[in-house]
Amino acid sequence: MIIVLVIVIPVGVLVSGAAGAAFLGRLLKRGVDTDHEGSELLEVSDANPWAGPLTGPVAD
Numbered sequence: 001m002i003i004v005l006v007i008v009i010p011v012g013v014l015v016s017g018a019a020g021a022a023f024l025g026r027l028l029k030r031g032v033d034t035d036h037e038g039s040e041l042l043e044v045s046d047a048n049p050w051a052g053p054l055t056g057p058v059a060d
Contacts, residue, residue: 033045
């Protein structure tokens with residue numbers, strides 16, 4: 001019984017919190033993406049920062 005209280009319950013709370021945060025983040029990002037459709041900042045938001053600079057014309 002003590003093992004359940006000390007190990008299982010805290011792990012369950014952490015995992016459910018992470019799942020809730022992932023769901024909320026995806027839901028909010030989808031709403032923002034639809035609100036700002038066509039914005040040049042949307043491409044920057046979805047870009048991979050480890051891939052290097054974007055190729056293509058640079059606006060001055």
